[in-house]
Amino acid sequence: MSLLQTQNLSLKQGDRVLITDLNLTIGAGEAWIVLGENGCGKSTLLASLAAWFKPSAGTVLLGGQAITQLAPAQRARVMAWQVQQDECPFPMTVLEKTLTGRHPYLSRWQWESGADVTLAQQQLARLDLADFGARDLASLSGGERRRVSLATALTQQAPLLLLDEPLSQLDLRHQQQALGVLREELQQGRSIVMVSHDPNHARQFATHALLLFGNGQWRTGVLADVLNAEMLSKLYHYPVFEMQQEGHRWFVPLS
Numbered sequence: 001m002s003l004l005q006t007q008n009l010s011l012k013q014g015d016r017v018l019i020t021d022l023n024l025t026i027g028a029g030e031a032w033i034v035l036g037e038n039g040c041g042k043s044t045l046l047a048s049l050a051a052w053f054k055p056s057a058g059t060v061l062l063g064g065q066a067i068t069q070l071a072p073a074q075r076a077r078v079m080a081w082q083v084q085q086d087e088c089p090f091p092m093t094v095l096e097k098t099l100t101g102r103h104p105y106l107s108r109w110q111w112e113s114g115a116d117v118t119l120a121q122q123q124l125a126r127l128d129l130a131d132f133g134a135r136d137l138a139s140l141s142g143g144e145r146r147r148v149s150l151a152t153a154l155t156q157q158a159p160l161l162l163l164d165e166p167l168s169q170l171d172l173r174h175q176q177q178a179l180g181v182l183r184e185e186l187q188q189g190r191s192i193v194m195v196s197h198d199p200n201h202a203r204q205f206a207t208h209a210l211l212l213f214g215n216g217q218w219r220t221g222v223l224a225d226v227l228n229a230e231m232l233s234k235l236y237h238y239p240v241f242e243m244q245q246e247g248h249r250w251f252v253p254l255s
């Protein structure tokens, strides 16, 4: 059975049609990269997969059940959603923020356990944030805060990760580190849907791609079938060419 499925999902923002009749099936262990121009609907799609944004038509099934019929805590035990802008209105330490990833497993007045704290600290350490636990979240740089938000999603230990530009604001080394962490998550059987603005990230972790053209049209499939220079040129309305080196493919914009 698929982990997440959309059936004829259509999304609009105001009068603008973003996605029409999307049929997507995400299985265990699959890694999807979602690509498309600014404003084409990537975040809106993730929000609808997380039952936060109401589609204009169609359904989202999580573990075979309509997502709207699952309670928020039930959904959150299956799916962790890292949003694009993760502003926190309250003063909070990095560890407190990361521990919110355990909230789907706690009852109303229950405190996090020692095991929860250890798990959160482990996720911080995987993203080079071992010494940041006591820091005020508001004092962090943009890239550091982005990594805390990814660590929070990882702490949720959900089978499916919906990640909205998790690598944005990360420097080159931390991007590679985060991609390594995501590959480890895949090896453990988790599934990932990741929005990115760099088609070259696909090569490093993805099995499948979803291309959104911003006018209702979309394309899905295994990476080799969907990702090529012609398709990316069409997607970005800009000429892209493909370079091959040591068996790897790279997509480069023509300048």
Ligand SMILES: Nc1ncnc2c1ncn2[C@@H]1O[C@H](COP(=O)(O)OP(=O)(O)OP(=O)(O)O)[C@@H](O)[C@H]1O
Residues within 6 Å of the ligand: 013, 014, 018, 036, 037, 038, 039, 040, 041, 042, 043, 044, 045, 084
């Ligand atoms: N509340 C709203 N009312 C009207 N239009 C909206 C609203 N929220 C978003 N939009 C528009 O919907 C479109 C899709 O937005 P979305 O955030 O999903 O794009 P995106 O593909 O994630 O973009 P980016 O790459 O810039 O993050 C954009 O044109 C945006 O301006």
